Amino acid sequence: MTSPYEWLIGVRYLRAGRRSGRNSFISFMSLVSIAGVGLGVAALIVVLSVMNGFQRDVGARMISVLSHIEVFDARGLMRDWQATARDAARNPAVQAAAPFAEVPGMLLQEDTMKPALLRGILPEQEAKVADFMQGKNAAALDMLKPGAWQIVLGSELAKALHVKAGDHVILAMPSQQSSLNNVMPQTRRFTVAGTFEVGHFEFDSGMAFIHMQDAEELLHVDAPIGLRLRIADANQAPQVAQALKNSLNGDYLVRDWTQRNSTWFAAVQSQKHMMFIILTLIVAVAAFNVVAMLVMSVTDKRADIAILRTLGARPSSIMKIFMVQGLLSGLMGVLAGTTLGVLIAWNLPDIASGIEHLLGVQLLDKNIYFITSVPSQLLWSDVTGVVGVAVALSFLSTLYPSWWATRTNPAEALRYE
Template sequence: MAFPYEWQIGVRYLRAGRRSGRNSFISFMSLVSIAGVGLGVAALIVVLSIMNGFQRDVGARMVAVLSHIELYDARGVLPDWQATVRDAQRNPAVQGGAPFVELPGMLLQEDIMKPALLRGILPQDEAKVAEFMRGKNADALAALTPGAFQIVLGSELAKALNVKKGDNVVLAMPSQDSSVANVMPQTRRFTVAGTFEIGHFEFDSGMAFIHLQDAEQILHVNYPTGLRLRIADANQAPQVARELKNSLNGDYIVRDWTQRNANWFAAVQSQKHMMFIILTLIVAVAAFNVVAMLVMSVTDKRADIAILRTLGASPPSIMKIFVVQGLLSGLLGVLAGTIGGVLIAWNLPSIANGIEQLFGIHILDKNIYFITSVPSQLLWSDVGGVVGVAVALSFLSTLYPSWWATRTNPAEALRYE
């Protein structure tokens, strides 16, 4: 037959007949090795998908409120920010720009005090660069009026301060008058004009917006201190930032959103790599089941090996038989694990919601993970890497038992047969 006999015998050994208890146990061991590899592969695919989804969702929420690119003048203010926006838009990737002023301070309401970062904006221009300014968020920010000293709070910040629309809060921040010997914080009362919600706990609990003119008045400046730029593809922000740095006339400091969160992204990537290594060890442990199964199979098939040798089978052919048997076990496990892992990764948010409702628990604490739902993003490159590693480990686990089979002495094996 065209199909090599080594493959035929290897497949037959994998199926392991029911002639004796030993053969039945070897068949059980085959199932255990397949299941072990499958579970390891599925776990690796699911965990990597969760890490990808976490990075995607948190990154998207960051981009929704942070600038794709921030631009500062070395002098501290931007007197003609409109001209700077026009210069920046000569780069085809830049879609719009908006001025801003940032004020770190403390917000007080009666005996409650919370730190917050206030951003002074022009609502009509901010809508050009901020993705979160849609729906209710846009309506709340559009209500900001210059000179009225109104403030729009993050939803979690408003809850922490126990305030609602129409209530008053007090901003306390370091005095801008450096000539005062006994520096006392300056305060300003604001009226809550509404709240916004981004879905990222860090921003919802620690950020607020006021009108640009009010922020300039508090800082005693006449111009914005920075410029936020929006580009077509946020992933191209580092490249576009370098291009703007080289093309703009003036002494500008240009920073993209990945630099502002570089430590966070580096930590996520590091965790993903470590999880890949740790879960690969699980697949490696499962591959030891293949080794155990093959050792038992070689011991049980010593007479068969001896007969094949006397019929002219070469040691490499004997080795190939058991490599086929072990590798097929690994491949079946990899196939089952890949299918299971992909299906779970695709439906993980629904599965997680069902578990939360069934047991009345909340899997992700927004105070720690920034998001409240379990994310998942399946990348076929990750699937390919997992499959490649699992197949390689399965193949390596077959080598020693298969080589050991070639050491069988036909005369010794047939003596008591």
């Protein structure tokens, strides 16, 4: 345990320059080391919060459109989807089911052409499994009627095609008679029934909904291609999917939403880890200021060290004095940085909005980042990790200067005093 006098002297050395006005440069270096560690910690907390918020917001918008779980019949079409839905509902985690079909193609409006994925749905069933079907989105999709050849476009897709409700678009897709050497397109005219918006650019700009009956006619089939399931907790989708695969009667292929977007989520998690490592290096560089400050402090306090040694202080006590001084500097920086980082992370969306308004710029391009506002989600586990790493680096930075202080020769240090 550290003796009380060692703590008292370490604290006094930390405060002496500012109190007496002497050794102002050492005092300045102490402030620089505190500020450096604090800014590094704050930056690390804010960046990790942004990465968490980005993953949360984009993931939530993905899940609102994508299926929690998709079930396909290995034999082809799912002709008796109602029976499969009842079979899946025996799992207590499954809350609802809806059939679907997907039609890839190109949408044309005059001289504008955009690729799109058309999903055939039964509106009354889709509302049970899709979180985005609320308010205006639900009203637009409820307008889809079998045989009416209506289409609901993503908001960005409608803007790109320059169409609104009541206008017409042409769907072009390969015909059943197409071959590798002779691709014959088939076309179909749709009336725009409305638009939907989920806040995810990929879906808003490349997806559309049509009625299931119209999709089956386009694909020349008489049944949906699969079943979309909604479960109570989307995070449990892999476990529920595996349970369904084992319990469903028949040969079924089961896929959860994490498999469909595994590359994206893995990339975001990898970026978060890399940002943590890079910004930790910034904290490490700031911790080197503690080394420089302690080295100068040891040089300045050589006479004090010699006097303490002649009074009987052991080398380990001398080392502890300067470790206390350096560690307190680091802890002050960590405390200040944690407070600043947490406050910024909590208020980051408002801060970013204010900066955008003041400078007249948009910080996030929705064509690249899928979202337009800066998200933030503060996780205390991240804060704990950042604080732990910063304190450890601050402690390590005190070891060499403190050890060097024990090498002071009392007779030589007092020779010119």
